[in-house]
Amino acid sequence: MHIMPMSSFQPQLPFAYHCMAFSPEQYQDADFAHFNQPLPSKLGRAVAKRKAEYLAGRVCAANAIQQLGRPHYVVQSAESRAPIWPEGVNGSITHSKGVAMAIATDKVDVLGLGIDIEHMMSDKQENELRGQILRDDEATAFAALGQDHPKPLTLVFSAKESIYKALYSVVQTFFGFDAAKLIDHDVKHLRFALTASLHPTLPAGTEITVYYQSSDEMVLTECVHLG
Template identity: 75%
Template sequence: MHIAPASPFTPQLPYVYRCMVFSPDIYQDADYAHFNQPLPDKLHRAVTKRKAEYLAGRVCAASALQPLGHTHFVVHSADDRAPIWPEGIRGSITHSKGVAMAVTTDQPDVLGIGIDIEHLMTDKQESELRGQILRDDETDAFTALGQDHEKPLTLVFSAKESIYKALYGVVSAFFGFDAAKLIAHDREHLQFILTTDLHPTLPTGTAITVHYQSTHDMVLTECVHLNTN
């Protein structure tokens, strides 16, 4: 499988990013050895697309760890599928239709970080998924977002994915899309508030900012959870 550096986005957070394009249609299991990555036992029976995405994400992660002094670290997955980073490192991995990205940081004030790339939903997908992604009380903010963006649901979905990744390390439990409510946006940021107590340090009403940007067919969202104490 071909994996090569790419730069469809300009990440906004000041951390180490690596983005690559890959070709899952020509994936082979031998590609894991070629890129010095182990093929996890749980993926042996996975479909080709899943194996290719996992490999591309781990290649990005390995590259993003090198500037932080981890030159041969393999990012395994925990039972909950969360990446296991080196001690003192926070990171996130995302992939979508032949594009993969990873971000890492060793800054001590970062409690968690989340990134998400999504290709734009079709009109049919937006119609079918809206009820699963949006809260009823997000209608006004979502309508306003739709006046500035052709595919607003893709943005909100991606943003809530990034929020989940950024907060999960502290929360250590599943929470759904309804835990975050879109309240406002500008040209580069989406503003959310938490609608439930996720953790003693993340009570209802906590403000969450998500950075976003888009190309003609994709969006990237970024969220960081900082220790403000």
């Protein structure tokens, strides 16, 4: 599988990261050994695209961890499919259409990290998926976001994915898009409020900031949960 470093986005969070482009159509199972990564048995029958995405994400994760001064580490997956990071490390992995990124930190005040790359939805997709991603009480804030960005639903979808990843290490259970609502934005941040208590330390009303940046094709969102 052909890969190359990529710097379309540089995360705003000040943590170790690695981003790369990869070619799923050139993937071969031998690529796992080439990158010193085991091919999980659960992916044995997966299509090449899925294997390539998994491998690219794990290569990025291993690189980010090594930037913390740690030896090569294989990020396995829990039953929940959440990545299993080394003791004392929090991180996040994302991939979208031939682009992968991982971010990691060993700072003790970080309880969770979430990043998400999405390629921009078409106008048709944004219209069709709006009811699945937005709450009714987000309409005003969403309309304001739409005044500044041509693909507001892509931004909100990605941001809610990052929120889920950042909070999961503490919440330890699934929660949906309706658990957080958009309340405000500026040129670099989206602000959300939790609509229900997800954990004793995350009661309803807790405000969460998501960093974002976008190009013509993609958006990157980032969220950090501090203790």
